[in-house]
Amino acid sequence: MSLISDVIQSTKAVIKGMANTISQIPKEKWTVQYPDDPVTFQPRYRGMHLLHVDEHGKEKCVACYLCSASCPSECIYIEAETDPRPYEERIGRDERYAKVYNIDYTRCIFCGFCVEACPKDAITHGYNFELSVYNRADLLKTKDDLLITKQKQSKNYRIALSGEDVDSEYKEV
Numbered sequence: 018m019s020l021i022s023d024v025i026q027s028t029k030a031v032i033k034g035m036a037n038t039i040s041q042i043p044k045e046k047w048t049v050q051y052p053d054d055p056v057t058f059q060p061r062y063r064g065m066h067l068l069h070v071d072e073h074g075k076e077k078c079v080a081c082y083l084c085s086a087s088c089p090s091e092c093i094y095i096e097a098e099t100d101p102r103p104y105e106e107r108i109g110r111d112e113r114y115a116k117v118y119n120i121d122y123t124r125c126i127f128c129g130f131c132v133e134a135c136p137k138d139a140i141t142h143g144y145n146f147e148l149s150v151y152n153r154a155d156l157l158k159t160k161d162d163l164l165i166t167k168q169k170q171s172k173n174y175r176i177a178l179s180g181e182d183v184d185s186e187y188k189e190v
């Protein structure tokens with residue numbers, strides 16, 4: 018008797034599962050054929066950081082260490098330098114600038130605290146998300162990797178238009 022009951026229960030479960038599968042077929046598909054098609058991000062997406070420059074290409078960072086102090090993962094390393102040359106000739110917008118600015122992406126949790134802490138709008142999250150590497154050491158990104166004027170942008174993403182909802186896949190239908 019219990020064998021028959023087990024068979025009935027199992028059959029019911031299979032039918033229920035198949036019904037659920039079949040009911041999904043006519044619905045809109047969320048599968049993205051990456052990398053043939055770009056991944057869509059909301060504007061708030063936190064990808065690899067960008068270090069910004071002013072309208073004349075001078076680095077905005079003044080090496081104040083507020084970002085590294087606020088980083089819970091202690092993954093930002095900065096070395097400050099003073100450049101007394103006139104504005105036109107120096108590297109940064111201010112005399113003080115970051116000679117070294119490294120982020121260790123083996124530790125970064127993309128929390129955004131560094132962006133919030135920066136008083137100069139010198140660092141933001143960009144959209145680059147393809148951070149996979151074969152060597153751990155390659156996840157240590159230097160200023161040359163992070164500067165907005167030097168960072169290579171992936172072609173495999175697009176940013177959602179206003180009103181475009183790309184989070185629906187996480188909502189209960």
Ligand code: SF4
Nearest residue numbers: 088125126128129131
């Ligand atoms: S996003 Fe968070 S963990 Fe990553 S560098 Fe900034 S403060 Fe540190």
Ligand code: SF4
Nearest residue numbers: 078079081082084135
């Ligand atoms: S990125 Fe901003 S918070 Fe960090 S050292 Fe530079 S100016 Fe200071």
